[in-house]
Amino acid sequence: MAQLKVDAEPAEVGFDPQRLARIDEHFARYVDDGRLAGWTVAVARRDRVVHLTHHGLADVEAARPVGDDTLWRIYSMTKPITSVAALMLLERGLLALTDPVSLYLPAFADLRVYRGGAAANPGTEPATEPVRIWHLLTHTAGLTYGFHHAHPVDEMYRSRGFEFGVPAGMDLAAACNAWAAIPLVHQPGAEWNYSVATDVLGRVVEVVSGRPLDAFLDEEVLRPLDMTDTGFGAADPDRLAALYVPKPGGGLHRHDRMGDAALRDPTFLSGGGGLVSSAADYHAFTRMLARGGELDGVRLLSPRTVAYATRNHLPGGADLQEFGRPIFAESAFQGVGFGLGFSVVVDAAAGKSLTSAGEYAWGGLASTAFYVDPTEEITAMFLTQLMPSSTHPIRPQLRTLVTSALVD
Incomplete structure (x- = not known):
């Protein structure tokens, strides 16, 4: 099983610890005022975890706190794995x-x-x-x-x-x-x-x-990366976070009708949105990407392939604002292009996002998100279970809080 723990002091990798603490202060307010039930956030730089925090409840009704072993429906964060x-x-x-x-x-x-x-x-x-x-x-x-x-x-x-x-x-x-x-x-x-x-x-x-998608992913991607908590459904009910939607006027409503699908073995293996995962597991996946396709001696992709996949592939170097339809997606449109399975920042100024050109990312329907900033050698991840993901501006806020904590 992949393990996730802090293994660097902020100053060792160029972060101001007081500024990094703003992440927790900011997102704690989401829980305190009832906008989120609970969350996990993880930040790493130069392949060292510098910030890892759990806050709030994975299951409000059961009063079960978010912890290291919490399982999350990652929905469209399945897409980069299938890609x-x-x-x-x-x-x-x-x-x-x-x-x-x-x-x-x-x-x-x-x-x-x-x-x-x-x-x-x-x-x-x-x-x-x-x-x-x-x-x-x-x-x-x-x-x-x-x-x-x-x-x-x-x-x-x-x-x-x-x-x-x-x-x-x-x-x-x-x-x-x-x-x-x-x-x-x-x-x-x-x-x-x-x-x-x-x-x-x-x-x-x-x-x-020649293999079912769950078998191929397990044998070729998940097990080699020690992502043993990640799979299609049949999640442990004692570890799975509950799924919520906002109530009109404030607060949260539990959405078991959709959320309980993660407790069963699915007939439909959704490479676009079907996986359940843990913070440790998905961090292993982002580490592999940030390290150019390799993790702990296991290589899934060539560094050249990762670099090629995480560049903008939209014709003429267009961004999603120019080339995309005006619909909801797990990304901003202005200043953001798209690669082979990832959004890619092409113009951070145009996107009004405090990040670097070349940052690649994606998110999921229940407000989960990750990004990799190759310029600053950062990976960051936010896990919660609130749908739809357009409810709150969690992703740009996470980028701002992480980037503004850099002082080297």
Whole structure:
């Protein structure tokens, strides 16, 4: 099991301890005034953990505090893990970024693209080029999410049972076939639209590797990194944090209807949002990335591959503001591009974010987040269980608090 503990004094790695303490003071107020139940925050620099704090309750009703062993639904923080799995297959020569997805998933041949009209009777046109592997990694495939409520195609997803999840009993292969039968929001490669693309990528990993996604991730990514607390569902109920949503007027409402899915073995293996993890486990994953694909003698990726994946891949160096649709995603849009599975800061000034160009990151539906700042050699992570993640500006606040504590 991965272990997480402080192993450096702040001054040893260039932090002012009093400024670093502002992180806890600030986010403690979220718990004290009822906006969050509890949280874990971890900050490391130069591969040494300098700040680790738990605060509040993992389960308010059971009065169970957040601790080292708390398990969290990481939702879309699953996406970078699935993306790493695909990049590992790329390095082995088993797939290429330019491969049509239909080479592995035949349902993705002869796709149609929405042109106009109501969701019940849309006008469509043929896709002008195939959806390719790089489109899945960059969310430029033209797929979508039902929960966006921003486009008639989103409504088509919802009408078929795809909003937060898939219809009961449906597996990943069947979901991908169903998505391929729905028109794309836009032509492949023409725009950025946050979507089920990483779930489709997970199915590609299954077909290429000949293994179910949970088996491939466990054998090739999670166990090699000693991430033994991370997996798809069947989480220990005595360790799993409860899932909450805000109450109108203040306070929290427990959302067991959605949260209890993490207690069961899923039929649908969601490479886009299905994993449960711990702070120690996800820190091991971010360490691997920050160290150029290697952790404690185990190498998953080449440093060149990590560097390539964490640069902006949007055409012409565009940011999400220019190239993305105005929808919710787990990132700011201004000054932020997108790589192969990660958001990438291209212009920190444009994004009004106190961070460095080249910072890469992602987050999850329940307000979890991580980022890696290669310039400052920082990794930081915030774990809680409040959905939706757009409720509070936790991510930019975390960046500001961490970066402003640097004094070297």
